[in-house]
Amino acid sequence: MRGKAALFLLCLLPAGWLLFAALTDRLGANPIEAVTRGTGDWALRFLLITLAITPLARLTGWRSLIGYRRLFGLYAFFYASLHLLCYLWLDQFFDWAEIGHDLLERPFITLGMLSWAMLVPLAATSNRRMMRRMGRRWKHLHRTIYLIAPLAVVHFFLLVKADWREPLLYLLVTVALLGMRIPVVRARRRQPAH
Amino acid sequence: MSAPKPSEITPEPLYRRRREFLKQSIGIGLFAATGKASALVLPRGPFPRRDEADGEKVTPWKYATTYNNFYEFGTDKEDPAENARRLRTDSWSVTVEGECERPGTLALEDLVRPHALEERIYRLRCVEGWSMVIPWLGFPLAALIKRFRPTSKAKYVVFETLYDPEQMPGQRWPILEWPYVEGLRMDEALHPLTILAVGMYGKVLPNQNGAPLRLVVPWKYGFKSIKSIVRIRFQERQPVTTWMRAAPREYGFYANVNPHVDHPRWSQKKERRIGEFFKRDTLMFNGYAEEVAHLYRGMDLGKYF
Ligand code: HEM
Numbered sequence A: 001m002r003g004k005a006a007l008f009l010l011c012l013l014p015a016g017w018l019l020f021a022a023l024t025d026r027l028g029a030n031p032i033e034a035v036t037r038g039t040g041d042w043a044l045r046f047l048l049i050t051l052a053i054t055p056l057a058r059l060t061g062w063r064s065l066i067g068y069r070r071l072f073g074l075y076a077f078f079y080a081s082l083h084l085l086c087y088l089w090l091d092q093f094f095d096w097a098e099i100g101h102d103l104l105e106r107p108f109i110t111l112g113m114l115s116w117a118m119l120v121p122l123a124a125t126s127n128r129r130m131m132r133r134m135g136r137r138w139k140h141l142h143r144t145i146y147l148i149a150p151l152a153v154v155h156f157f158l159l160v161k162a163d164w165r166e167p168l169l170y171l172l173v174t175v176a177l178l179g180m181r182i183p184v185v186r187a188r189r190r191q192p193a194h
Numbered sequence B: 001m002s003a004p005k006p007s008e009i010t011p012e013p014l015y016r017r018r019r020e021f022l023k024q025s026i027g028i029g030l031f032a033a034t035g036k037a038s039a040l041v042l043p044r045g046p047f048p049r050r051d052e053a054d055g056e057k058v059t060p061w062k063y064a065t066t067y068n069n070f071y072e073f074g075t076d077k078e079d080p081a082e083n084a085r086r087l088r089t090d091s092w093s094v095t096v097e098g099e100c101e102r103p104g105t106l107a108l109e110d111l112v113r114p115h116a117l118e119e120r121i122y123r124l125r126c127v128e129g130w131s132m133v134i135p136w137l138g139f140p141l142a143a144l145i146k147r148f149r150p151t152s153k154a155k156y157v158v159f160e161t162l163y164d165p166e167q168m169p170g171q172r173w174p175i176l177e178w179p180y181v182e183g184l185r186m187d188e189a190l191h192p193l194t195i196l197a198v199g200m201y202g203k204v205l206p207n208q209n210g211a212p213l214r215l216v217v218p219w220k221y222g223f224k225s226i227k228s229i230v231r232i233r234f235q236e237r238q239p240v241t242t243w244m245r246a247a248p249r250e251y252g253f254y255a256n257v258n259p260h261v262d263h264p265r266w267s268q269k270k271e272r273r274i275g276e277f278f279k280r281d282t283l284m285f286n287g288y289a290e291e292v293a294h295l296y297r298g299m300d301l302g303k304y305f
Helices: A003-024 A029-061 A061-093 A096-105 A109-122 A126-132 A135-143 A145-159 A163-178 A182-194 B014-026 B079-086 B108-111 B141-147 B240-247 B289-296
Strands: B048-051 B093-099 B103-106 B118-125 B130-140 B156-161 B179-185 B193-199 B212-218 B230-234 B269-271
Touching: A003 A029, A003 A061, A029 A061, A029 A145, A029 A163, A029 B156, A061 A109, A109 A135, A109 A145, A126 A135, A145 A163, B048 B141, B079 B103, B103 B108, B118 B212, B141 B193
Parallel strands: B048 B118, B093 B230, B130 B269
Antiparallel strands: B093 B103, B118 B130, B130 B193, B156 B179, B156 B230, B193 B212
């Protein structure tokens, strides 16, 4: 329990730092851009951390890791929501006509929005009660993260002007994490233990 | 780029003249090689000042020198301020070539010395949707062009940035096609608002802002204002510039600031002035329409973006 509380606070650090830095003029010439990007980066990182838990637990045999998966997933949603809020408020100042236009015309906004929207049902059903009530459907629903993570990476690719190194790194991590879930790959990994 | 043709190499008499100039300039004491960070020592001000930003507040130096797009030194905005220290601007020379009567390679001092420096306060609008107000120190490009006597075939002026991955670590990756190339139509280049800058805020240009010599074209998106220039060429054909090559659908040759023509990936209607919270409307030709709109009369600016 103590561990979980510490982890909970640890995951708040990036948001806390962004807030502190913004209030004390530590984010450089364009703090709004820095906060938008910072929250986007952390949304994606938490998505990938969430995806890493199951393979990590399997590889290390550290089963109790699974218990932290929900926390990381909810933080991915938390940072994605802050990121969305940055866009709606600080970028567009709630100019709904312009936002609608962006959604239709600009694929990177469309994909970002889609990724966020697909996270909503996962966040809403991320408790034990819903898990029990939905049964198999819960598992199917939560597997959409396999789609959300690559969508978010494509969102990143589409907004970059020329330097693709950073989204490429995220793409490699995503592909690796998803690849470990392909049954053949998993089976092959397990073989030596038999 | 291709190796210089024999005709493009500095003619001997010109080279000797350059040495003469150098001696004289030291005598006059306007410009002198310091042997250290910068080749240029600016003459003592004050310089004649022209506020071409309608009295708007000048962007703090701190922001103008730490938030830069200069991919030769890295693609994050803070990278150039960190990495541009490696750039050596002493013994800088600029080659002027192509369709002109007096091509040659000149030491920076010789290139700059004949011109009286003036301060021009201009708005700077980046294609990414942010803007600043910068007091540049420079001289009209037109005055420099005239010295080289472009021929009737000189329809465009092309500029190149230094290529040296040792000094410009960003060039070790093929993020853009190096060296960076930009260009202007001759009438744009000769326009009185177009300047070559050697300083800003009353000081020598910081390396991250394009030392020792950069272009400033205030009615175009910032990427047109090429930095750390080593080559100027007159030619008949419109050049393919670096960003046109990287993404032809997104960056055109003209790149005039235009709130009615969106970048395919984001709107250009508004901009965030660095240091301000709310966005402001982007002005046609960045607010210089009265001076420059006639250059583009009859052109479809949606097509020639
Ligand atoms: C799961 C959801 C999302 C994730 C994981 C995500 C991730 C990211 C990442 C990693 C970046 C790049 C940050 C950087 O350059 O370092 C980014 C930028 C951005 N995202 Fe998202 N994003 C998501 C949803 C959204 C949504 C819903 C919107 C708005 C509708 C949005 C709008 C933007 C914008 C405007 C930028 C560009 C910031 C800039 O270039 O200044 N994103 N996002």
